[in-house]
Amino acid sequence: MAIQIPTRLLFIDGEWREPVLKKRIPIINPASEEIIGSVPAATAEDVELAVEAARRALARNKGRDWASASGAVRAKYLRAIAAKITERKSELAKLEAIDCGKPLDEAAWDVDDVAGCFEYYADLAEGLDAQQKASISLPMEQFKSHVLKEPIGVVGLITPWNYPLLMATWKVAPALAAGCAAILKPSELASVTCLELAAVCREVGLPPGVLNILTGLGHEAGAPLASHPHVDKIAFTGSTITGSKIMTAAAQLVKPVSLELGGKSPIVVFDDVDIDKAAEWTAFGVFWTNGQICSATSRLIIHENIAAEFLDRLVKWIKNIKISDPLEEGCRLGPVVSGGQYEKILKCISTAKSEGATVLSGGARPEHLKKGFFVEPTIITDVTTSMQIWREEVFGPVLCVKTFSSEDEALELANDTHYGLGAAVISKDLERCERVSKALQAGIVWINCSQPCFCQAPWGGNKRSGFGRELGKWYGFLGIVTSIQRDVIVAVSLLSVASFSSSLGLLIEIDIAFTWSLVIQEIDL
Numbered sequence: 356m357a358i359q360i361p362t363r364l365l366f367i368d369g370e371w372r373e374p375v376l377k378k379r380i381p382i383i384n385p386a387s388e389e390i391i392g393s394v395p396a397a398t399a400e401d402v403e404l405a406v407e408a409a410r411r412a413l414a415r416n417k418g419r420d421w422a423s424a425s426g427a428v429r430a431k432y433l434r435a436i437a438a439k440i441t442e443r444k445s446e447l448a449k450l451e452a453i454d455c456g457k458p459l460d461e462a463a464w465d466v467d468d469v470a471g472c473f474e475y476y477a478d479l480a481e482g483l484d485a486q487q488k489a490s491i492s493l494p495m496e497q498f499k500s501h502v503l504k505e506p507i508g509v510v511g512l513i514t515p516w517n518y519p520l521l522m523a524t525w526k527v528a529p530a531l532a533a534g535c536a537a538i539l540k541p542s543e544l545a546s547v548t549c550l551e552l553a554a555v556c557r558e559v560g561l562p563p564g565v566l567n568i569l570t571g572l573g574h575e576a577g578a579p580l581a582s583h584p585h586v587d588k589i590a591f592t593g594s595t596i597t598g599s600k601i602m603t604a605a606a607q608l609v610k611p612v613s614l615e616l617g618g619k620s621p622i623v624v625f626d627d628v629d630i631d632k633a634a635e636w637t638a639f640g641v642f643w644t645n646g647q648i649c650s651a652t653s654r655l656i657i658h659e660n661i662a663a664e665f666l667d668r669l670v671k672w673i674k675n676i677k678i679s680d681p682l683e684e685g686c687r688l689g690p691v692v693s694g695g696q697y698e699k700i701l702k703c704i705s706t707a708k709s710e711g712a713t714v715l716s717g718g719a720r721p722e723h724l725k726k727g728f729f730v731e732p733t734i735i736t737d738v739t740t741s742m743q744i745w746r747e748e749v750f751g752p753v754l755c756v757k758t759f760s761s762e763d764e765a766l767e768l769a770n771d772t773h774y775g776l777g778a779a780v781i782s783k784d785l786e787r788c789e790r791v792s793k794a795l796q797a798g799i800v801w802i803n804c805s806q807p808c809f810c811q812a813p814w815g816g817n818k819r820s821g822f823g824r825e826l827g828k829w830y831g832f833l834g835i836v837t838s839i840q841r842d843v844i845v846a847v848s849l850l851s852v853a854s855f856s857s858s859l860g861l862l863i864e865i866d867i868a869f870t871w872s873l874v875i876q877e878i879d880l
């Protein structure tokens with residue numbers, strides 16, 4: 356299974372380029388703690404070059420080569436990227452597994468999702484031309500109006516390490532479909548597959564500068580990108596604290612941002628469930644990708660009538676999870692991404708203990724693994740709502756548990772958080788599921804499941820989990836230009852101006868007043 360990590364440079368203007376300051380960052384395999392290669396470390400100097408390249412890509416041939424080309428032209432490149440990704444699936448999955456520690460099978464699903472996401476946005480790019488100039492009905496017949504959707508411009512995409520290539524794709528595919536030029540800054544903890552995306556873009560002949568990929572540290576490469584005056588939008592996924600820094604930098608230039616941040620998502624389990632199935636979804640919701648998912652349902656809120664039996668089954672269930680090197684056959688739980696995350700998770704567990712909680716299962720390094728950043732799947736009970744483990748994101752395989760006796764109490768516990776990304780409800784009573792899903796304060800609500808995610812459906816959070824939506828048709832890289840036209844030029848009367856601006860005002864207000872909550876339901880549970 357040995358696999359060579361390619362040695363790559365930065366990808367700027369369609370070419371491989373050495374970073375101006377020639378710095379590199381070691382790649383650490385989290386399963387062995389060994390250094391297995393390095394990635395280039397971009398700094399502000401390289402950001403400058405990439406932004407210039409992206410602006411040139413937008414302006415080339417007066418925009419006709421990319422930004423205002425027909426959607427079908429861009430779709431052709433997106434489909435070619437999808438095909439190459441699929442061709443290289445097994446190699447990309449291995450690179451992902453070695454770099455970020457996720458089991459090989461899961462990494463392979465991610466690569467399928469990456470190809471699927473490029474395909475989906477190819478379809479949307481093709482459909483875009485037909486949607487242009489959608490007319491708006493106005494209350495005054497002398498005026499007519501339509502809407503043009505235009506690419507926002509040069510966009511900075513800053514992404515995390517939990518789904519390195521997939522999270523990059525969630526931003527790159529819609530940005531390119533819309534006709535933007537992009538600069539991707541992946542996480543320094545797992546950048547290998549994003550540099551392979553650069554290799555794919557070269558192979559398919561993506562026009563130079565349309566996508567630039569700068570690996571590097573957050574403060575050295577991410578920060579200058581976020582504050583760059585010629586970057587028109589930043590789309591970010593990562594921690595709430597970094598999201599807040601990015602928003603602060605962008606605010607100086609009134610630059611739009613979309614932020615997909617942390618979470619402390621609840622899973623509410625009622626007492627009418629099939630205990631085995633509900634336990635399996637509960638385990639999946641928090642241990643998949645080692646709990647390193649922004650939407651991990653890491654707070655179990657379980658009906659007191661079944662709590663003891665449910666926890667007993669859950670503990671038995673997780674004892675069967677195979678924890679090993681991600682490349683080993685049958686691995687279900689690999690190491691967490693880095694030494695820093697490993698220390699952070701163990702510290703969260705020890706703080707929970709010192710605050711009076713009980714570690715029901717796990718809580719340490721698995722005995723059979725002497726090396727690597729491995730943490731056992733962990734269940735914590737006797738939790739109070741003031742404890743850190745209840746309030747703060749762990750981003751590791753740690754579930755904390757509280758019981759409830761009524762639906763109102765369950766909802767109060769579920770919504771007792773500053774975050775609002777995901778939430779799940781499990782019950783056989785579908786009316787109750789519907790009621791509860793409406794009352795849960797989260798951008799994504801799962802019914803009788805947890806974590807399934809589809810690029811066709813909008814994704815994003817409320818409260819301190821951020822704002823803006825990714826995926827689906829809410830792809831966030833198109834600006835809207837409203838055209839208002841009068842058939843014949845006549846003298847402007849005060850009355851007509853006043854009434855048309857009030858109708859426009861209403862339109863805008865409706866647009867910003869909504870927040871979405873997506874519901875995903877498992878039909879057969």
Ligand SMILES: NC(=O)C1=CN([C@@H]2O[C@H](COP(=O)(O)OP(=O)(O)OC[C@H]3O[C@@H](n4cnc5c(N)ncnc54)[C@H](O)[C@@H]3O)[C@@H](O)[C@H]2O)C=CC1
Pocket residue numbers: 513514515516517540541542543544571572573574576577578579581592593594595597598600601615616617618648649696699748749750
């Ligand atoms: N919501 C999510 O999907 C994620 C949440 N997290 C949370 O964050 C914690 C720490 O993980 P980190 O890797 O440190 O996350 P992070 O939020 O610092 O990193 C995410 C991305 O932001 C970049 N970045 C960091 N500082 C920046 C700055 N000042 N300006 C611009 N870009 C910057 C990083 O290089 C990386 O590409 C985790 O324990 C977890 O709680 C981490 C990764 C993903």
Ligand code: BAL
Pocket residue numbers: 517518592647648649650808
């Ligand atoms: N599948 C969810 C990816 C995330 O952590 O954002």
Ligand code: NA
Pocket residue numbers: 382383384385453454455544545692
């Ligand atoms: Na790594």
